[in-house]
Amino acid sequence: MFPLSWEMIMKKYTNIYDISNIPEIIQEAIHLKKNPFAHENLGKHKTLVMLFFNASLRTRLSTEKAAKNLGMQVMILNVNDTWNLEFEDGTVMNFNTTEHVKEAAQVISQYADIIAIRAFPSLTNKEKDASEWILNRFTKHATVPIINMESATMHPLQALADAITIEELKTIKKPKVVLTWAPHPKALPQAVANSFVEMMENIDVDFCITHPKGYELNPEITLETQINYNQAEALKDADFVYAKNWSSYSNYGEILSQDANWMLTQEKIKTAKFMHCLPVRRNVVVEDAVLDSNNSIVIQQANNRTYAAQIVLKKILENL
Amino acid sequence: MFPLSWEMIMKKYTNIYDISNIPEIIQEAIHLKKNPFAHENLGKHKTLVMLFFNASLRTRLSTEKAAKNLGMQVMILNVNDTWNLEFEDGTVMNFNTTEHVKEAAQVISQYADIIAIRAFPSLTNKEKDASEWILNRFTKHATVPIINMESATMHPLQALADAITIEELKTIKKPKVVLTWAPHPKALPQAVANSFVEMMENIDVDFCITHPKGYELNPEITLETQINYNQAEALKDADFVYAKNWSSYSNYGEILSQDANWMLTQEKIKTAKFMHCLPVRRNVVVEDAVLDSNNSIVIQQANNRTYAAQIVLKKILENL
Amino acid sequence: MFPLSWEMIMKKYTNIYDISNIPEIIQEAIHLKKNPFAHENLGKHKTLVMLFFNASLRTRLSTEKAAKNLGMQVMILNVNDTWNLEFEDGTVMNFNTTEHVKEAAQVISQYADIIAIRAFPSLTNKEKDASEWILNRFTKHATVPIINMESATMHPLQALADAITIEELKTIKKPKVVLTWAPHPKALPQAVANSFVEMMENIDVDFCITHPKGYELNPEITLETQINYNQAEALKDADFVYAKNWSSYSNYGEILSQDANWMLTQEKIKTAKFMHCLPVRRNVVVEDAVLDSNNSIVIQQANNRTYAAQIVLKKILENL
Known part of the structure; x- marks a missing residue:
């Protein structure tokens, strides 16, 4: 027991x-x-x-x-x-x-x-x-x-599921976790990203966010979080990459970019575990190759x- | 047992x-x-x-x-x-x-x-x-x-719940119960009122209805019920006041009046228990002060x- | 057991x-x-x-x-x-x-x-x-x-329910079962008919289909099934008559006929048990007299x- x-x-x-x-x-x-x-x-x-x-x-x-x-x-x-x-x-x-x-x-x-x-x-x-x-x-x-x-x-239930998943699948004591903005055709809430940031700040991970300028989350939430506007740099040596779209917080609710260069690819992810809360738009947020690889853990997350x-x-x- | x-x-x-x-x-x-x-x-x-x-x-x-x-x-x-x-x-x-x-x-x-x-x-x-x-x-x-x-x-399940509530909360053997019509922007059924009248005629209460002229319910249902077109008179010394809108039965389904003077107020209700089947439109059917007071028993009714x-x-x- | x-x-x-x-x-x-x-x-x-x-x-x-x-x-x-x-x-x-x-x-x-x-x-x-x-x-x-x-x-669950119903209600070892097309104002799928045909070909019944020309089901499904374009002939001596509309398979999804002569009637059915998967349009697919008779077994089918x-x-x- x-x-x-x-x-x-x-x-x-x-x-x-x-x-x-x-x-x-x-x-x-x-x-x-x-x-x-x-x-x-x-x-x-x-x-x-x-x-x-x-x-x-x-x-x-x-x-x-x-x-x-x-x-x-x-x-x-x-x-x-x-x-x-x-x-x-x-x-x-x-x-x-x-x-x-x-x-x-x-x-x-x-x-x-x-x-x-x-x-x-x-x-x-x-x-x-x-x-x-x-x-x-x-x-x-x-x-x-x-x-x-x-x-x-x-979205605190999602954040808790995310933390459980990281804990289950991490192979080092303090993994590097990156939350990266990704493009999407519709304006989406910041809720998933907000709760994920809060959760990551409260468990033992090396955490940073990457997104285009203008996509800063509520600064009260990211107060202690490192933000890197260069996705490639941020993703370097990541153990877990969490992709998520959100609309702008400063220009509230607006879509400032749909820049396909921010889409997650196998080449960018390398051996990192790929996370997403689902539903995910394939080949917009992330390419098929990532979701169909063994490094995708989105199904475990949902479980x-x-x-x-x-x-x-x-x-x-x-x-x- | x-x-x-x-x-x-x-x-x-x-x-x-x-x-x-x-x-x-x-x-x-x-x-x-x-x-x-x-x-x-x-x-x-x-x-x-x-x-x-x-x-x-x-x-x-x-x-x-x-x-x-x-x-x-x-x-x-x-x-x-x-x-x-x-x-x-x-x-x-x-x-x-x-x-x-x-x-x-x-x-x-x-x-x-x-x-x-x-x-x-x-x-x-x-x-x-x-x-x-x-x-x-x-x-x-x-x-x-x-x-x-x-x-x-x-609406006989509502009427039974209403009767249970009156039985639970009455402080005298034969309380005075008043059903009062109240204004509403939409044409509503007579079902709740009908079943309430029938129920009140079959339990030990002193019962009357008050409504504007033209809002008489089906006379077969109110055959033995006292109707008073003067709301103030009807409400006098009431122990329970049940507010409910209904559309006209004679001019079937029509809204004959939205007269705000028929809205229930704390001043009108005094110490009577306030009943309504819910949902209720605040400040149309009844003012906030009544619903937010301890004399409102609408939540117990719903229970x-x-x-x-x-x-x-x-x-x-x-x-x- | x-x-x-x-x-x-x-x-x-x-x-x-x-x-x-x-x-x-x-x-x-x-x-x-x-x-x-x-x-x-x-x-x-x-x-x-x-x-x-x-x-x-x-x-x-x-x-x-x-x-x-x-x-x-x-x-x-x-x-x-x-x-x-x-x-x-x-x-x-x-x-x-x-x-x-x-x-x-x-x-x-x-x-x-x-x-x-x-x-x-x-x-x-x-x-x-x-x-x-x-x-x-x-x-x-x-x-x-x-x-x-x-x-x-x-629709294999329907076909299984149909087979159970025939087994329960048959009075001879190998009953004659007829699937007859019937008119309907809307274009309907072939699914119920397809699965019923497959099921009948796999249980011990004497089976045939009747429908107007042009309403042939997928020939791969009816390969071993007798098709009779004359409804009266097909229905002769039937023990079970299953009525069902479907849209054309060859002119895919089209309504080729709404010929009311194909509606099932008591006169056509005689003493056969009447089957339908429901919902059924009365007096279009089948007349009231059939559904309201003791020979209708549509309720047992649904059960x-x-x-x-x-x-x-x-x-x-x-x-x-």
């Missing part, structure tokens, strides 16, 4: 700082993966309600599976099919919105023991996105723990989404 | 008159709420199929949860994503409709032990809505019990949706 | 030839139907992921029920709500498609022990449909068994969808 980290309490998981001891939780997740049904009574008579303001494949399936591995009941609601929620206070609701988040969050809290929420950013209103208006309003009014399944600015979710659910359940 | 109401048999729940002993079922629901998993083997190997012709939040989650509390399997179908059902007999189906309710109801009856249906009114065809064409055609052709999750004219559904499922399961 | 067909191994179920011994599996399904929960521990800790590229009623509910009868967890994904999958290799994915089937199939394989897929034909590109591009690309890249819930050209799915899942689970 793995030593119970009885001292670790999780009351919610909205960003990676809700984990008090990241290396320990990574080890426990790896342990859990070997015997995913070991705690199948922990979630008995407990219900996870998953609210999707945005579509989902991996997050939906892996989180549902994780909850069921723990014996939980799962109820899923695609919010936009059902609702136009009001998030502002004091509004006279005689136009489009039909229910206020105050009622919604309190009501769902009575049907759920834990609520998981996916709510992407607008990418048009920087301040509103930064305020995490959907996630935070739910967190404020819900009376049960909240799990972030990717919010406007954070670890289950155990990232499961360890988070387990910690929260233990605290209910 | 609560005394088993062995004599109470439910074969379906399409309106409140399917309950033979309302006070007893309310007591049993309150008892069930204290130990919701006490009957978790009752639904073993039984399946609830939930059919939604219209979107749902509370009804969907609370009914699913109730069924799972009883150990049932739940399968959910959003009908309009899948089907265009034919409800008329003898039609040559070479236009829009792809399946007749005769087949649909019989087929689903083979996958389900109980079928729950939500099907709102057209609000354009009074006679068709009054005939409960969707619910009744399913009831006719299905070979398993039917539960009404809000039909064209009735009791689970136990209303659960007692109904339990009674039907016991009779299978 | 039914003698275990220990020698029968199923690694997938994409067409009926994945069953090595059809008569035996039919018998075992009939046996299973009598005690559907007898193997409820077989699927413990196993997950079925159901992917729908197209809407579904019977297939969705019966397959989900079958999996749950075996104790499996079920996760359902309506693909088009979530994804635009890329199926071609080597594409530069900078337009509409967001994820390649290579990743999707591998990722889902990690969340699922079995994947079931529904993916209809285009009916515009004969070659592409014939290649079963969606089903086969998933089968190629998935690392878990695949079940076909109706693909471009085959047997559960046991067809369950025996397939059971065989695959036993082999995991």
Whole structure:
């Protein structure tokens, strides 16, 4: 039996700082993966309600599976099919919105023991996105723990899965990990990159970011992170290369470049393990040769989404 | 152990008159709420199929949860994503409709032990809505019990939850309960109001309705109910105030008034408990001050949706 | 205890030839139907992921029920709500498609022990449909068994349910079974007819097809099947009449006829059992009198969808 980290309490998981001891939780997740049904009574008579303001494949399936591995009941609601929620206070609701988040969050809290929420950013209103208006309003009014399944600015379940994957596959104590921007035809959120940066700054890796000028992430997040505008230099001797597109933070939500020179190639990657959160656009973000090589670990990453979710659910359940 | 109401048999729940002993079922629901998993083997190997012709939040989650509390399997179908059902007999189906309710109801009856249906009114065809064409055609052709999750004219699960809530929170033996119409920008069904009126006429309360002229509900339903067109007078000394909008029954489906003077306020409500089935438009139906006060019991009402559904499922399961 | 067909191994179920011994599996399904929960521990800790590229009623509910009868967890994904999958290799994915089937199939394989897929034909590109591009690309890249819930050209779960139904209801050793084309206002796939033909050629029945000229199915499938262009002659002395519309295979995907003379009537059917996979358009494909008579066995057919799915899942689970 793995030593119970009885001292670790999780009351919610909205960003990676809700984990008090990241290396320990990574080890426990790896342990859990070997015997995913070991705690199948922990979630008995407990219900996870998953609210999707945005579509989902991996997050939906892996989180549902994780909850069921723990014996939980799962109820899923695609919010936009059902609702136009009001998030502002004091509004006279005689136009489009039909229910206020105050009622919604309190009501769902009575049907759920834990609520998981996916709510992407607008990418048009920087301040509103930064305020995490959907996630935070739910967190404020819900009376049960909240799990972030990717919010406007954070994707902490993905970052935890990424850290688990690096821990499993690293061959040296302190591997070099590079997060590189890559081109994409659509404006994408910064959430995955933000949470990955935060996670890397909190585990024992040699970490840097590379991206074209203008693609700097929120400087509060990259405060202690080395940024290199030269991709080739950054990738040198990397053990893990994480590719990800994001839209500009300074010119908020804009696509400043689709420069195909930033696409990841086998030649650039060399023997480094290749990471991506998926879905990935082949031959735009990264060439086929990389994804089809043994150095691609994107499938393992996706698999670890289950155990990232499961360890988070387990910690929260233990605290209910 | 609560005394088993062995004599109470439910074969379906399409309106409140399917309950033979309302006070007893309310007591049993309150008892069930204290130990919701006490009957978790009752639904073993039984399946609830939930059919939604219209979107749902509370009804969907609370009914699913109730069924799972009883150990049932739940399968959910959003009908309009899948089907265009034919409800008329003898039609040559070479236009829009792809399946007749005769087949649909019989087929689903083979996958389900109980079928729950939500099907709102057209609000354009009074006679068709009054005939409960969707619910009744399913009831006719299905070979398993039917539960009404809000039909064209009735919402008996809501009314049962409302009655449970009043019973739990009343401080005098026979409280005064007032149903008041409230303004709303959209034309809404009369179903919630209808079932609430029927329920109040069958429990021990002092009940009246208040609404502007022209908003009289179906007179067959309000036959024994006092109607007061003066809201202030009606609300006087109320213990429970239930606010709800509905469209006109006489001028069928029309909005005759959006008079903001009918909005519920703290000043009007005074110390009465405030009830609403939710979703509620804040500052249109009722002002923030009411919903944010301790006298609002709308969240408890929503919680009791689970136990209303659960007692109904339990009674039907016991009779299978 | 039914003698275990220990020698029968199923690694997938994409067409009926994945069953090595059809008569035996039919018998075992009939046996299973009598005690559907007898193997409820077989699927413990196993997950079925159901992917729908197209809407579904019977297939969705019966397959989900079958999996749950075996104790499996079920996760359902309506693909088009979530994804635009890329199926071609080597594409530069900078337009509409967001994820390649290579990743999707591998990722889902990690969340699922079995994947079931529904993916209809285009009916515009004969070659592409014939290649079963969606089903086969998933089968190629998935690392878990695949079940076909109706693909471009085959519907083997339906055919198995049909064979079970005939076996249950036949009154002579070798009944005469007739598959007859019937009119329909929309261009429909050939999948149901194809799999039914293949199934009938592999069980002990006297089988023929009748349809207007131009509606010949893929000749590779009907190689050994008698085709009669005279419906009245074909139907003579039939024990089972299976009606089904399909669009032209030679003039691929076209409607060549909506000739109402091909509609099935009580007069034509006489005492034969009437079969259809449903949904069926009344008074277009078949008149009311047939469907409302005791000779219609379409409801039993739909019921047997559960046991067809369950025996397939059971065989695959036993082999995991």
